[in-house]
Amino acid sequence: MEAVTGTVLVGRSFEPVRGRVVIEDGRIEAIDEVETESTDIVLPSFVNAHTHLGDSVAKEAAVGLSLEDAVAPPDSLKHRQLAAADHDDLVSAMRRTLRFMQRTGTVSCLDFRESGVAGARALREAARPTDVGPFVFGSGDPSVLDIADGYGASGANDDDFDEERAACERRGVPFAIHAGEPDATDIHPALDLEPDLLVHMVHAEPEHLERVASQSVPVAVCPRANTVLDVGRPPIRDLVDQTTVALGTDNVMLNPPSMFREMAYTAKRFDVTAREVLRMATTAGAEIAGLDCGVIAPGRRAKITVLDGNSDNLADSVDPARAVVRRATALDVDRVLG
Template structure:
């Protein structure tokens, strides 16, 4: 049995409770409200809802490039680098990124892994020695689902993906697809595939939002990457008013996969509250693929982030949720409990 004490952000609404989280056999046994001398802030570890870990081999290589030049299949800089990368170098680079994510408070990520079955295997190998379990959305032939946890499609304008969608449905695993990143033309075709997750939706309009709400399709947004690529700003307020919205960091080649940076950027540039952003960075990503984490509640997996509330950066902050979302950095992480 382990006890994690401090100001605990409890439940779906992250109510601040002075007390401790009791952990037994990897699960939260109880949250006990009691006085404590600890200045730590205890919250769910982050779930990064959209990553591309493969391009860890090409960090900052796409500076100044457009979306098509940087990451679009099949001939962008990213795909050329992935095609020529030595497998050992690729695995080592992804492993370093996973270690960075763990040290900065992320316990899970939903990764779109390029390069078919070989790419999915490479990520499994990268995660093996690391205290991290990525949820892999595989690509290419549907046989990738023998290795991956779900299927991740590039976009409905690239292919019809009907066979891949059917294969995912047959196996009972999620099907995710990019939509509305360069423009709105692929949003309706993506929704026609009955996806379990849409990624980006920058150019979503009223008709798209109505379909998303009617079909209860969650969306992952990546506002920092969208800014770097110059493709626009996702309508996060409108999306939140229609469906579940999760937060991701997108391509490692474009930005470090820091959920602290993503949260602060989102909170300061969009019409959202700090509580909403924290939910996007934790609970929402877990809900999208049925992970049993993302919330501090009895029975949930104990995947917790402990932040030093008395660090030089955070000492004196008046609201623990705003402190975590708008101000905290990886330097404030005391430990990650898994």
């Protein structure tokens, strides 16, 4: 049995409780309100709701390019770099990124893995010695679902994904698709596929939001990547009002997969509260992937990040949840459990 003490951000509301989290056999046994001298801040570890970890082989390579030139399949810089990457170099680069994510409080990511079966296998290999468990959205032929956890489609304007969607339905695994990143033309076709997750939705309009709500489709937003690629600003407030919204960091070649940076950027530039952003970075991604984490509550997996609340950066913060979202950095991480 283990106890973690400090200010614990409890449940979906992240209510600050001074006390301890009791852990047994990797699960949260209890949350006790007790006196403690600990200044630590205890929060659920992050679930990054959208990544492209293969991009780790070409960090910063696409900065300054348009969306089409940077990442659009099949001939963008990203896809040329991936095609040229040696297997061992790719695995090593992805493993380094996973280690960075682990040190900065992320326990899982929902990754769109390019390169079909070989790509999914490479990510499994990269993750094996780390404590980050990627949820792999595979690509290419539906046979990738023998290895992947679901299917990740590039966009409804790129191809006909009816076969892949049907394969996911037969296997009972999620189908995710990019939509509304360059413009709105692929949003209705994406929704026609009845996806389990939409990614980006930068150009979502009221008619799309109405369908998202009626179909109960969660959305992963990636505001920093949208800014770098100059495609616009997702209507995050409107999306949060309609459905479950999770936060992702998108292409590793454009931005480091730091949920601290993504949270701070989102909280300061969009009309959302700190607790809404923290929920987007933890609970929402876990729920979308069916992971038993993302919230500190009895019975849940003890996937917990502990911050040094007495660090030079966090000391004297009057609102711990707001400080986590708007102020905390990787330097404030004391340890990551689970």
